[in-house]
Amino acid sequence: MDLFQLQRRLVDYRASLYHEDFLDEQFSQLQDLQDENNPDFVVEVVTLFFEDSERLLNELAKALEQPIIDFKRVDAHVHQFKGSSSSIGAQRVQKACIAFRNYCEEQNVEGCLKCLQQLRHEYSLVKTKLESMFQLEQQILSAGGSIPM
Amino acid sequence: METGDGASGSSSNKRPEEDEITEKNRKPEEDEIIEENWKPEEEEIIEKNKNLSVLVVDDDPVVRRVHDMLLQSIGIKAHVVENGKEAVDLFCIGLSYDLILMDKDMPVMNGIEATKEIRGMGIHSMIVGVTESDVDSEKREFATAGVDYCFQKPLTPERINFILNDLNNF
Numbered sequence: 001m002d003l004f005q006l007q008r009r010l011v012d013y014r015a016s017l018y019h020e021d022f023l024d025e026q027f028s029q030l031q032d033l034q035d036e037n038n039p040d041f042v043v044e045v046v047t048l049f050f051e052d053s054e055r056l057l058n059e060l061a062k063a064l065e066q067p068i069i070d071f072k073r074v075d076a077h078v079h080q081f082k083g084s085s086s087s088i089g090a091q092r093v094q095k096a097c098i099a100f101r102n103y104c105e106e107q108n109v110e111g112c113l114k115c116l117q118q119l120r121h122e123y124s125l126v127k128t129k130l131e132s133m134f135q136l137e138q139q140i141l142s143a144g145g146s147i148p149m
Numbered sequence: 150m151e152t153g154d155g156a157s158g159s160s161s162n163k164r165p166e167e168d169e170i171t172e173k174n175r176k177p178e179e180d181e182i183i184e185e186n187w188k189p190e191e192e193e194i195i196e197k198n199k200n201l202s203v204l205v206v207d208d209d210p211v212v213r214r215v216h217d218m219l220l221q222s223i224g225i226k227a228h229v230v231e232n233g234k235e236a237v238d239l240f241c242i243g244l245s246y247d248l249i250l251m252d253k254d255m256p257v258m259n260g261i262e263a264t265k266e267i268r269g270m271g272i273h274s275m276i277v278g279v280t281e282s283d284v285d286s287e288k289r290e291f292a293t294a295g296v297d298y299c300f301q302k303p304l305t306p307e308r309i310n311f312i313l314n315d316l317n318n319f
Contacts, residue, residue: 026303033218041218049211079254083281084211087303 003145010136011148017133022126027089031149046130049088053123056081060116064109074112075104081119092122195224198313202245203227206236206263207252207279215303216250223309232256233263240267248316249276250304253291261294268295275316279304 001009017023034041056077063074082097096119103111137147203220205227207213213229220227228246230236232255239246249267253260264276278296280287288299298315300308 029303029305030215030218032306033215033222035222038218038221045211045214045218048214052209052211076254079281080209083302084209087209087212087215 003140003143006136006140006143007145007148010133010140013133013136017129021091022129024089024091026086030088043134045088046134049084049090050127052084053081053093053127056084057116057120057123060119064112064116069107069109069112071104071107071112075101078104078119090123090126093119093126096122197317198224201225201247201313201316204236204239204246204249205229206231206233206249206255206260208232208255209252212252212279212302219304219306219309222306223313233258233260233266236263237266240270240272245272246274248312249274251276251278251296252302253278253280253287261291264291264294264296275312277312 014023018027030042030045059077060074060081063070063077078097078100082094082101085091085093085097096115100112100115100119103115140147203225205213205216205220207216207229208231213231217227217229227250228239228244230239233251234257236249236251237258251260251264255263258266260278264278267274267276275298276296278288278291278294278299279302280291280299281302283301291299298312
């Protein structure tokens with residue numbers, strides 16, 4: 001695939017992520033903040049998000065395995081997850097967190113477990129998508145091109 | 150803008166309607182700068198901001214980095230801490246800041262407690278509360294504790310500009 005096709009592919013791929021609500025406006029804000037002085041800012045923040053998310057998902061699983069569930073603790077984790085996902089513009093993850101918090105409030109174990117599954121699913125989807133996008137960007141850079149806006 | 154006399158920062162000096170300022174009402178020129186004019190304006194803003202000291206208080210590493218970068222992009226090198234206690238400790242050792250971005254929900258000491266303590270120390274610096282959700286009761290609780298403004302995270306460049314414009318007119 002030549003450079004132009006790669007760039008075209010990236011633009012289309014990015015557009016689809018917005019179109020399917022994987023990403024929202026906040027992600028473009030992050031891209032706008034990236035410049036020559038901080039060329040890896042987006043990858044850096046997204047990597048932080050991946051690390052943070054994995055930690056939170058583990059904590060959530062542990063908390064929901066307890067014989068007596070501390071819903072406040074579960075809610076605190078989901079709350080944090082909602083904050084970090086909204087900060088990078090991971091809209092579907094954020095929405096999954098909102099639903100999760102409702103079940104926490106109701107102290108509904110069944111609901112929480114389902115939400116955790118949903119959250120895991122949405123997170124893994126956006127992770128894959130973002131990683132693919134970064135790979136496309138890397139290929140373009142390696143071919144000597146620049147990332148289209 | 151002083152937060153009023155008295156160290157406790159009473160809620161009667163707060164302006165709850167400020168919470169409702171939406172991006173619709175705030176369109177700083179920065180948004181509308183066209184390509185050719187960008188550089189000179191950007192340098193002016195960075196020049197103006199470089200003497201401002203800002204403290205970012207948030208337990209989430211993603212949010213910390215995003216807010217830090219947002220400030221960096223307009224020439225501000227923020228000091229970043231992880232919870233309310235770390236923030237209060239800085240004031241205890243005598244540091245001061247023009248602006249504090251205070252997350253509400255944090256372990257060890259949350260934003261409401263930290264704000265109360267900081268105001269209790271007689272500090273009148275601008276404190277902007279940053280909340281997870283857009284719920285009025287949360288914002289009111291934060292306002293009562295002594296924040297000057299309350300916004301939902303993540304902060305946007307427009308919101309930051311609004312805050313800095315207000316700070317510069319202090």
